[in-house]
Every structure is written in structure tokens, then in C-alpha cells.
Amino acid sequence: xxxxxxxxxxxxxxxxxxxxxxxxxxxxxxxxxxxxxxxxxxxxxxxxxxxxxxxxxxxxxxxxxxxxxxxxxxxxxxxxxxxxxxxxxxxxxxxxxxxxxxxxxxxxxxxxxxxxxxxxxxxxxxxxxxxxxxxxxxxxxxxxxxxxxxxxxxxxxxxxxxxxxxxxxxxxxxxxxxxxxxxxxxxxxxxxxxxxxxxxxxxxxxxxxxxxxxxxxxxxxxxxxxxxxxxxxxxxxxxxxxxxxxxxxxxxxxxxxxxxxxxxxxxxxxxxxx
Amino acid sequence: xxxxxxxxxxxxxxxxxxxxxxxxxxxxxxxxxxxxxxxxxxxxxxxxxxxxxxxxxxxxxxxxxxxxxxxxxxxxxxxxxxxxxxxxxxxxxxxxxxxxxxxxxxxxxxxxxxxxxxxxxxxxxxxxxxxxxxxxxxxxxxxxxxxxxxxxxxxxxxxxxxxxxxxxxxxxxxxxxxxxxxxxxxxxxxxxxxxxxxxxxxxxxxxxxxxxxxxxxxxxxxxxxxxxxxxxxxxxxxxxxxxxxxxxxxxxxxxxxxxxxxxxxxxxxxxxxxxxxxxxxxxxxxxxxxxxxxxxxxxxxxxxx
Numbered sequence: 135x136x137x138x139x140x141x142x143x144x145x146x147x148x149x150x151x152x153x154x155x156x157x158x159x160x161x162x163x164x165x166x167x168x169x170x171x172x173x174x175x176x177x178x179x180x181x182x183x184x185x186x187x188x189x190x191x192x193x194x195x196x197x198x199x200x201x202x203x204x205x206x207x208x209x210x211x212x213x214x215x216x217x218x219x220x221x222x223x224x225x226x227x228x229x230x231x232x233x234x235x236x237x238x239x240x241x242x243x244x245x246x247x248x249x250x251x252x253x254x255x256x257x258x259x260x261x262x263x264x265x266x267x268x269x270x271x272x273x274x275x276x277x278x279x280x281x282x283x284x285x286x287x288x289x290x291x292x293x294x295x296x297x298x299x300x301x302x303x304x305x306x307x308x309x310x311x312x313x314x315x316x317x318x319x320x321x322x323x324x325x326x327x328x329x330x331x332x333x334x335x336x337x338x339x340x341x342x343x344x345x346x347x348x349x350x351x352x353x354x355x356x357x358x359x360x361x362x363x364x365x366x367x368x369x370x371x372x373x374x375x376x377x378x379x380x381x382x383x384x385x386x387x388x389x390x391x392x393x394x395x396x397x398x399x400x401x402x403x404x405x406x407x408x
Numbered sequence: 409x410x411x412x413x414x415x416x417x418x419x420x421x422x423x424x425x426x427x428x429x430x431x432x433x434x435x436x437x438x439x440x441x442x443x444x445x446x447x448x449x450x451x452x453x454x455x456x457x458x459x460x461x462x463x464x465x466x467x468x469x470x471x472x473x474x475x476x477x478x479x480x481x482x483x484x485x486x487x488x489x490x491x492x493x494x495x496x497x498x499x500x501x502x503x504x505x506x507x508x509x510x511x512x513x514x515x516x517x518x519x520x521x522x523x524x525x526x527x528x529x530x531x532x533x534x535x536x537x538x539x540x541x542x543x544x545x546x547x548x549x550x551x552x553x554x555x556x557x558x559x560x561x562x563x564x565x566x567x568x569x570x571x572x573x574x575x576x577x578x579x580x581x582x583x584x585x586x587x588x589x590x591x592x593x594x595x596x597x598x599x600x601x602x603x604x605x606x607x608x609x610x611x612x613x614x615x616x617x618x619x620x621x622x623x624x625x626x627x628x629x630x631x632x633x634x635x636x637x638x639x640x641x642x643x644x645x646x647x648x649x650x651x652x653x654x655x656x657x658x659x660x661x662x663x664x665x666x667x668x669x670x671x672x673x674x675x676x677x678x679x680x681x682x683x684x685x686x687x688x689x690x691x692x693x694x695x696x697x698x699x700x701x702x703x704x705x706x707x708x709x710x711x712x713x
């Protein structure tokens with residue numbers, strides 16, 4: 135079963151990558167690298183981990199997902215479309231004049247809980263939601279996807295300090311640890327290591343995972359909470375630009391958008407020629 | 409005001425279990441009443457206003473009505489982006505409460521002077537901004553804040569402000585409250601300056617000048633009826649506020665311009681220069697011309713020229 139799930143979500147991740155590439159290409163948008171690094175995470179989350187009803191986005195007992203790294207909007211829109219929250223055709227309006235599909239994630243889109251874009255907000259938002267779920271005796275969970283560079287924001291360390299104190303084992307942070315931030319490599323700009331030890335020291339239960347290994351992601355995300363009474367954090371080791379050889383581990387693809395030729399090359403590598 | 413605030417909040421919380429209170433590790437001798445009665449809806453977020461504010465947004469997103477509480481600038485300035493993006497953009501029922509607004513923490517220095525809060529909060533989307541003038545107004549705005557579906561900011565004084573209204577006023581969000589009528593000049597006051605404004609009006613009366621005094625407990629939305637009486641704009645308006653530029657005087661100036669009113673405006677407010685000396689609230693106010701004597705004297709001179 136797990137292997138079948140992994141195959142299905144792996145195929146889905148490739149679709150999401152192709153969507154995101156076409157979307158940023160169409161409007162010359164930035165941030166394709168960060169989209170590609172979390173394609174597998176989103177495919178797995180919406181491929182059986184998150185308890186959501188796409189036909190009823192506001193279903194009260196849904197699991198909440200917050201994309202705190204709001205600049206990765208394109209691929210979350212793609213994931214929501216493929217999950218059935220809205221028609222895939224609507225992705226074509228991404229960043230077009232008058233479209234609600236803004237370049238940073240927008241809560242005006244079905245399935246999106248929270249608008250982000252300024253870094254360091256999502257985990258606090260999720261902490262409040264998880265507290266509400268607990269206070270009401272409900273079982274819904276909150277997943278917050280953070281970037282690595284985002285952890286430079288001091289505001290993150292306030293909920294990292296508080297959530298264990300509140301014993302919020304329905305709160306799950308996922309760090310898309312692709313090792314490249316906005317203007318350089320994480321280990322050069324502001325090193326995070328030892329990252330696992332930092333979260334552990336603050337009272338979180340930590341698991342590290344290969345963020346592109348679908349079997350490992352299903353196994354890890356399927357066993358939350360890692361420890362009752364403690365919030366969980368998944369440090370997902372990823373590759374910025376994953377899946378397109380010339381984008382992988384290249385800072386430039388935080389900003390660049392593929393032209394027609396490079397889009398075709400990228401889609402060909404994914405096996406998604408249009 | 410803060411005492412009336414917490415009494416009112418406790419009463420409201422008794423009636424509505426959606427009401428929560430989160431503080432930023434401040435509220436000693438004030439918040440215990442709520443904490444002890446509603447321990448499951450009270451949280452001390454620690455000295456972490458950014459988290460306090462966005463966590464409140466998360467709770468509000470999940471159906472709660474959340475009051476955040478700290479002193480002076482801390483619940484506003486430190487976490488302004490959290491208020492802007494997480495609370496206001498999402499139009500969530502988070503009610504930011506700052507106790508000790510204005511120069512209430514006079515001797516503590518500029519870091520504790522909440523004197524730009526009205527300017528920054530009133531321009532935020534969906535935000536309702538309150539600055540009550542006495543304990544009755546504090547009670548009314550607390551009730552309204554809890555009832556309004558969106559974000560609110562409440563600037564409170566500290567403790568011990570005198571009761572100005574003889575009885576519960578007929579408060580409505582956005583509407584001014586007239587305490588005194590007079591035809592020569594309209595004195596508009598917001599927040600804790602109300603007593604001073606009334607005293608100034610009394611001094612003016614002794615000089616034969618009849619001033620109306622209008623309390624403006626709601627800064628945003630603002631109603632022109634604060635100085636347009638029965639469709640006729642007051643010819644002379646003086647604004648009184650414990651606030652720098654961007655507050656009541658700025659709002660009234662905009663309204664005069666936009667409305668094309670034939671009205672002259674004399675603002676009594678703080679300047680842009682920080683007050684960098686110690687002094688009691690009264691002493692610091694007086695240094696900036698915010699005493700009843702200075703206000704009355706300047707209005708008298710203004711009307712005489």
C-alpha cells in the first residue's frame with residue numbers, strides 16, 4: 135500500500151513541477167527553485183496525509199496547512215488544483231492582471247488558509263490554530279511549511295519556544311531545508327546547524343527525512359505526532375530546483391524564470407513535454 | 409480605565425465562551441481576574457508580542473474572539489506587521505488592547521510613550537480604532553470591540569481616570585459623544601484628554617467663550633458629526649489629543665478639506681520630537697501645551713485674532 139501511494143504521489147509531484155514551471159514561465163515570475171524543492175512534500179501531504187475535503191474547503195474538522203514560505207505559492211496552487219479544490223485551468227491566471235492567484239500565497243483561493251509572504255508568520259498562526267483545536271477537544275491538525283532561510287526570522291523562535299510549553303502535539307512544522315536562501319547558501323549567510331539539536335533543545339520531537347523520497351515521506355508524515363504531548367518537526371532535506379538538472383542547487387533560479395527553450399528542456403527532463 | 413476594561417471583559421467572557429485573552433507577560437494586578445475565572449481561555453504568551461498577535465489571529469481564524477493585551481507600544485509597534493498581515497488582511501476578530509496609551513508611563517521614557525499608535529492603526533484595512541475618554545467609554549468600547557466581527561484596536565489609559573459621563577453614554581461605534589454645547593468653538597478630544605478638554609472649556613467660559621466639548625472615542629471610523637452640528641460645520645475647531653501627528657487633528661483636517669467645510673482648526677497635540685525627559689503624565693503634557701490652562705489660553709488668543 136505504501137509503495138503504491140509512493141508511486142502515485144511521485145507521479146503527482148512531477149505534475150506539480152510541470153504546472154509550476156509553466157506558471158512561472160507564462161508571467162516571468164520568480165521562485166521556481168523553492169517550488170521544485172517542496173513538490174514532493176506537497177504531493178505527499180495532499181496525497182493521503184492531510185484530512186481535507188476539496189469539495190468543502192471550510193469543512194470545520196479539516197487539517198490546516200499553512201505555507202509560511204509564501205513565495206512558493208505557484209506549486210501550492212497547483213497542488214490544490216490537482217487535489218480538486220478548483221479547476222486546473224484556473225492556474226493559467228497565476229499573476230495575471232486581476233487574478234486572485236497572487237505571487238505570494240493568498241487566502242482568497244479555496245484551500246488556502248492563510249496569506250503569507252513576509253516570512254516568520256506562519257508558525258505563530260499555526261500555533262494559535264492548534265491551540266484552538268485542542269481547546270475545543272477536536273482532532274484536526276495544523277501543518278506549517280517553513281523555509282530554511284525563513285528561520286533567520288526571530289519571530290519563528292517565539293512559537294518554537296511556546297508550542298512545546300502548550301503541549302501542542304497537533305502542530306507539525308516542516309522545514310523545506312534546501313540549503314539555499316535568498317542571497318546565498320544557508321551555511322554562508324546565516325548557518326542553522328545544528329538544526330535538529332536546536333529544535334530538540336526547544337522541546338520539539340524531530341525527524342529528518344529525504345524530502346524527495348516518497349516512501350520515506352509517507353512513513354514519516356504518517357506517524358504524527360512523533361511523540362504524544364510534543365509538537366513535531368520534520369526537517370526535510372531537499373534540493374532547490376529539484377527535478378530540473380540545470381536548476382538544481384542554483385541560486386539564480388530563486389529569481390529567474392525559464393524562457394520557452396528552457397521550459398521545454400525542463401519539461402522534457404520531467405517527461406512532461408507539452 | 410483598565411479596571412473597567414477587565415471588569416467588562418470578564419462579564420462578556422462569562423456570556424460568550426468564544427472570548428479569549430492573551431497577554432505579553434504584562435497585566436500584573438489587572439488580568440488576574442480573567443485568568444482565575446477563565447483559565448482555559450487565558451494565555452500568557454511570554455515576552456513575545458509578535459507570537460502573541462499572530463497566535464491570536466490563528467485562534468480567531470478558528471472561531472475565537474481574542475483580546476491581546478500589553479502596555480503602551482508593545483502590542484502595536486513591535487508586532488505591527490503581524491497586525492497588518494495576519495489580523496487585518498484576514499479580517500479576523502482580534503482586539504489589540506494597549507494600556508497606558510499616550511504619556512501614561514511618563515517617567516519611564518520615550519520607549520514607553522504610546523504616542524503614534526492611533527496614526528498607524530487607523531490606516532490599516534478593516535481596523536476599528538478606539539480611544540475611550542473615561543471608564544464609561546472604556547466599558548462601551550470593550551463591549552463594541554467584542555461584538556464587532558473584525559479587528560479592533562483599543563487605546564486605554566491606566567487606572568484611576570475620573571468618571572466623566574454621569575451615566576452610561578449612548579455610545580455607538582464611530583459616533584462622537586457631546587458633553588457640553590457652546591457656539592464659539594468646538595473642542596474635540598480623544599482618549600484620556602477628555603477631562604483636560606472639559607477643564608479648558610470651563611476656563612474659556614470664565615472668559616465669556618462658549619465651547620462645546622465632544623469626545624471622540626472612535627477614531628476609525630470617524631464621523632463628521634463630531635464638528636458638523638445639525639448639518640452646519642463649526643467655524644472654529646480645536647482638537648486635543650495625547651498623540652503625535654497623524655491622529656485626531658490629521659483626521660479632522662482631512663475631513664475639513666474633503667468636505668469643503670468653512671472651518672478653522674487649531675490642533676493641540678504632541679510634535680514629532682520624542683519627549684526624552686522624565687516627568688509625570690501631567691508634567692509632560694504641560695511641557696507640550698496640553699494643560700487645560702494652555703489650551704484655554706491659546707484658544708482664547710486664537711479666537712481673538
